[in-house]
Amino acid sequence: YVLARLPAAAINIPRFPTWTGVAYYAAVGPGVAALRGHGNRRRVALLVGVVGPVVISLGAMFTWANQAPQASVLAVGSGQAVLLHGPRGSVLIDAGPSPAALSDGLGQLLPPWERRLEAIAITAPTQGHVGGFSGLDRTGRTVMLPGVALSGTTWRTTALDQAEHGASIARLLAGRVLDIAGFRLEIVAPEAEAPGDMPGAGYLGLRAVAPDGRSFCDISDLDLDAQTVAAARLRGPCTYLLLPAGGASALSPELQRAAGDPELIASRGPGRIAAGFPPTVLRTDQEGTITVPL
Secondary structure, eight states, rough: OBOSSTOOOBOOSSSSOOHHHHHHHHHHHHHHHHHHHOOHHHHHHHHHHHHHHHHHHHHHHHHHTTTTOOOEEOOOSSSOOOOEEEETEEEEEOOOSOOHHHHHHHHHHHHHOOOEEEEEEEOOOOOHGHHHHHHOOOOEEEEEEEEEEOOHHHHHHHHHHHHHHTOEEEEETOEEEEEEETTTEEEEEETTTTOTTTTSSOOOOOEOOOSOOOOEOOOOOOHHHHHHHHHHHHHSSOOOOOGGGTTTOOHHHHHHHHHSEEEEOOOEEEEEEOTTSSOEEEHHHHHHHHHHHE
């Protein structure tokens, strides 16, 4: 709750960036003091109430504009949503199952003025990947899709809606490399012959590489056979690896070897992960949104 000694000033805001709260109280506190003060004390309080929030807001803008590249795995429950963010823009990979959870997560990570994303990637047609796109209030310059015939309609509706707002559609297959928002996106799945109507076979997998060489690997919910094929497409190890299916099943041995020794991240709701994963796995159900530097 945001509280102030003003009429109708109690506003229920579940979550908002820390700097917003600091700026709010930097304005309200001196305002209350000015009501009780006189002469110079009143003028000083009013000046602080005006200048303080402006300085805090400008500081937040500068921090956002010069933020180092990072990857954030949003706490969206049983699904996946990843935001790659840097000074040259942002890439949203999937949306999780809940529009509210996605909106809340993006509101915490993106500046209020960044309403257009450099790219939106849809890796799989299932609810845990596309459900959050319903009612998305941000647009993308490019929508990236697996280059195979997927089943389902939600992903298609999302792509068409983004296209109506000026987005280009890119159907991607393993081997493609794109430079977007300062990241090199290396596509590792699907293969051209992958059956798009078979769960886990034709999903989009990628390795995002930052300018300093650190990388984030997102292989969606590829099944074991598709993981094995994708492993041969990796051009280097993964600094971080997002576990498929929230860590509910093991990785293919070939993918484990190709990825090197990455830090493992599981996007999931409450429950156990598969046997064999180390206790150091970062889990969104325990830690909330997980942000790692790239």
